[in-house]
Amino acid sequence: xxxxxxxxxxxxxxxxxxxxxxxxxxxxxxxxxxxxxxxxxxxxxxxxxxxxxxxxxxxxxxxxxxxxxxxxxxxxxxxxxxxxxxxxxxxxxxxxxxxxxxxxxxxxxxxxxxxxxxxxxxxxxxxxxxxxxxxxxxxxxxxxxxxxxxxxxxxxxxxxxxxxxxxxxxxxxxxxxxxxxxxxxxxxxxxxxxxxxxxxxxxxxxxxxxxxxxxxxxxxxxxxxxxxxxxxxxxxxxxxxxxxxxxxxxxxxxxxxxxxxxxxxxxxxxxxxxxxxxxxxxxxxxxxxxxxxxxxxxxxxxxxxxxxxxxxxxxxxxxxxxxxxxxxxxxxxxxxxxxxxxxxxxxxxxxxxxxxxxxxxxxxxxxxxxxxxxxxxxxxxxxxx
Amino acid sequence: xxxxxxxxxxxxxxxxxxxxxxxxxxxxxxxxxxxxxxxxxxxxxxxxxxxxxxxxxxxxxxxxxxxxxxxxxxxxxxxxxxxxxxxxxxxxxxxxxxxxxxxxxxxxxxxxxxxxxxxxxxxxxxxxxxxxxxxxxxxxxxxxxxxxxxxxxxxxxxxxxxxxxxxxxxxxxxxxxxxxxxxxxxxxxxxxxxxxxxxxxxxxxxxxxxxxxxxxxxxxxxxxxxxxxxxxxxxxxxxxxxxxxxxxxxxxxxxxxxxxxxxxxxxxxxxxxxxxxxxxxxxxxxxxxxxxxxxxxxxxxxxxxxxxxxxxxxxxxxxxxxxxxxxxxxxx
Numbered sequence: 001x002x003x004x005x006x007x008x009x010x011x012x013x014x015x016x017x018x019x020x021x022x023x024x025x026x027x028x029x030x031x032x033x034x035x036x037x038x039x040x041x042x043x044x045x046x047x048x049x050x051x052x053x054x055x056x057x058x059x060x061x062x063x064x065x066x067x068x069x070x071x072x073x074x075x076x077x078x079x080x081x082x083x084x085x086x087x088x089x090x091x092x093x094x095x096x097x098x099x100x101x102x103x104x105x106x107x108x109x110x111x112x113x114x115x116x117x118x119x120x121x122x123x124x125x126x127x128x129x130x131x132x133x134x135x136x137x138x139x140x141x142x143x144x145x146x147x148x149x150x151x152x153x154x155x156x157x158x159x160x161x162x163x164x165x166x167x168x169x170x171x172x173x174x175x176x177x178x179x180x181x182x183x184x185x186x187x188x189x190x191x192x193x194x195x196x197x198x199x200x201x202x203x204x205x206x207x208x209x210x211x212x213x214x215x216x217x218x219x220x221x222x223x224x225x226x227x228x229x230x231x232x233x234x235x236x237x238x239x240x241x242x243x244x245x246x247x248x249x250x251x252x253x254x255x256x257x258x259x260x261x262x263x264x265x266x267x268x269x270x271x272x273x274x275x276x277x278x279x280x281x282x283x284x285x286x287x288x289x290x291x292x293x294x295x296x297x298x299x300x301x302x303x304x305x306x307x308x309x310x311x312x313x314x315x316x317x318x319x320x321x322x323x324x325x326x327x328x329x330x331x332x333x334x335x336x337x338x339x340x341x342x343x344x345x346x347x348x349x350x351x352x353x354x355x356x357x358x359x360x361x362x363x364x365x366x367x368x369x370x371x372x373x374x375x376x377x378x379x380x381x382x383x384x385x
Numbered sequence: 386x387x388x389x390x391x392x393x394x395x396x397x398x399x400x401x402x403x404x405x406x407x408x409x410x411x412x413x414x415x416x417x418x419x420x421x422x423x424x425x426x427x428x429x430x431x432x433x434x435x436x437x438x439x440x441x442x443x444x445x446x447x448x449x450x451x452x453x454x455x456x457x458x459x460x461x462x463x464x465x466x467x468x469x470x471x472x473x474x475x476x477x478x479x480x481x482x483x484x485x486x487x488x489x490x491x492x493x494x495x496x497x498x499x500x501x502x503x504x505x506x507x508x509x510x511x512x513x514x515x516x517x518x519x520x521x522x523x524x525x526x527x528x529x530x531x532x533x534x535x536x537x538x539x540x541x542x543x544x545x546x547x548x549x550x551x552x553x554x555x556x557x558x559x560x561x562x563x564x565x566x567x568x569x570x571x572x573x574x575x576x577x578x579x580x581x582x583x584x585x586x587x588x589x590x591x592x593x594x595x596x597x598x599x600x601x602x603x604x605x606x607x608x609x610x611x612x613x614x615x616x617x618x619x620x621x622x623x624x625x626x627x628x629x630x631x632x633x634x635x636x637x638x639x640x641x642x643x644x645x646x647x648x649x650x651x652x653x654x655x656x657x658x659x660x661x662x663x664x665x666x667x668x669x670x671x672x673x674x675x676x677x678x679x680x681x682x683x684x685x686x687x688x689x690x691x692x693x694x695x696x697x698x699x700x701x702x703x704x705x706x707x708x709x710x711x712x713x714x715x716x717x
Binding site for chain 2: 092094096158162164165166168169170172173174176177178181183184196236300301304307308311341343344346347348349350351353355358371374375377378
């Protein structure tokens with residue numbers, strides 16, 4: 001049975017590789033043109049009306065959820081996956097507390113942008129500002145980015161000297177700490193009540209919001225997909241830079257990298273901070289769209305879902321993790337009857353993928369070779385544990 | 386909320402009481418921590434799914450007591466019988482689960498010499514699967530058959546009180562009750578037995594040999610696969626014992642009970658020096674006490690944060706724990 005699955009999988013990857021080879025063999029103008037077409041398709045997605053493809057829409061099933069809303073969620077998760085991919089896939093640091101950064105980004109806009117937040121109310125009282133005053137949304141972007149970046153450094157500074165698996169547990173604890181702090185610090189975060197009236201680009205939710213309202217989600221999706229495309233571009237540049245190559249070197253062999261003059265701690269901290277900032281940005285978009293957050297939204301399961309997106313999709317490969325994120329966000333929404341089983345399915349998927357294909361569904365070539373090497377070593381020395 | 390955010394007065398006036406409370410909590414952490422420490426000591430990997438081994442144990446105890454129709458406060462003779470049966474069933478269930486985890490998840494990965502990160506991710510997936518089996522699959526399958534256990538899924542399930550809690554003796558203003566005493570004494574006894582087993586018997590020597598140097602041990606005729614199975618089973622049995630004690634002391638379970646408890650037990654193992662059996666006991670008891678003190682000083686809803694903060698601090702300043710890493714080096 002397992003051999004059969006392996007066989008099918010091999011055929012699938014061969015097909016994938018040949019598609020990849022053909023793609024690279026195309027003349028440049030054709031590649032550019034198809035990429036532009038793909039981007040246009042992404043922007044067109046919420047309006048999807050192509051016969052035969054409309055069954056993709058989540059509102060085509062009875063009682064299905066808002067299609068644009070699901071697309072928005074997918075886009076936010078893709079942003080999360082891209083950020084987490086920098087940490088797990090490129091630098092090889094297993095971060096199980098990524099939800100903490102997501103929460104920090106969300107709380108940043110909530111605490112500074114909402115008129116209901118104790119922080120804003122305190123500022124109003126202190127500086128005699130009108131009760132409608134709050135920090136503008138555009139400024140909250142920077143606050144969210146800076147706060148999550150700093151929290152990444154604060155968490156990374158003491159813990160990044162640890163071995164990989166210790167780091168995983170510590171970060172898991174960090175995610176929980178953020179949630180418990182958000183729940184318990186009632187004077188700042190309003191505790192379990194949560195914070196409402198979180199602003200969007202047009203200010204707090206109100207009937208005069210024409211574009212970024214609560215009902216029509218399409219503009220939110222377009223905003224999120226724009227951010228995603230921007231970040232994909234930025235991370236791609238980073239990946240091919242000196243920093244990106246250092247990450248790969250550290251992931252593959254930290255000691256060898258250190259010997260060759262790459263200071264692992266510095267680059268690991270960079271990966272952590274950049275990943276954290278991306279996670280914070282995703283949380284920021286998420287909170288702005290829903291205009292309400294409370295601590296229960298940032299639980300451990302979601303954090304594990306994030307990790308699942310990256311490892312199932314194919315850690316180290318941006319296309320892979322994006323596909324993983326879309327699948328894991330979209331499938332439970334489209335197939336509502338099995339939505340109850342989604343955590344079970346994520347768990348099973350993680351186990352199966354790790355045992356059968358540790359490089360993920362759409363692997364990064366380099367990582368696949370790395371794992372093959374280790375397997376070959378195991379063949380040579382069967383006594384090794 | 387205001388004013389009593391930091392409350393030292395209560396801590397000092399009842400310090401004995403808090404210490405006993407903490408010790409009886411820490412003893413349970415210590416028993417679970419053994420599972421982490423044994424596996425880490427031999428395989429150098431953190432068995433993330435160990436918390437679910439404990440969870441299965443608590444369900445086994447609850448299932449047994451439900452099947453036997455145990456009522457609250459049975460007569461002493463019956464109570465002892467129920468406890469012994471509970472220990473056996475929990476040990477079998479947890480040991481079996483641990484063994485199954487090893488077979489399903491770790492063995493295929495070991496064959497491929499996978500990097501440690503992959504073991505960890507597999508274990509996370511497996512622990513999610515186990516949690517969901519007890520919260521979703523079993524309730525759907527057995528909900529009508531055993532409504533008291535799986536009727537509504539994912540809810541907190543109460544366990545019958547086997548031994549009523551009463552104060553045995555008082556030292557100063559510290560009341561020591563029977564359950565606390567049983568928990569601490571039996572946990573320490575189990576640890577001593579395990580320590581003896583590892584340090585004095587043939588099987589234990591095999592474990593220590595593999596922990597120290599797997600290749601040489603294999604050359605000397607130690608069957609590595611058997612040693613690995615043995616440590617998983619031993620860890621599972623200890624988790625089963627912890628599950629029984631948990632049932633006596635706290636009297637409830639839930640499908641998601643393992644997560645926080647597992648993290649704390651792991652913290653205990655790291656505190657004492659992961660890979661070191663005696664360290665696990667020390668770490669567990671210490672963590673239990675710190676947690677109860679901390680919960681008194683701050684508010685009890687900060688309790689879980691305290692364990693994590695302790696973990697971070699320990700890893701920062703002494704990553705090898707109080708006693709250092711040593712399963713193989715302990716008088717090998």
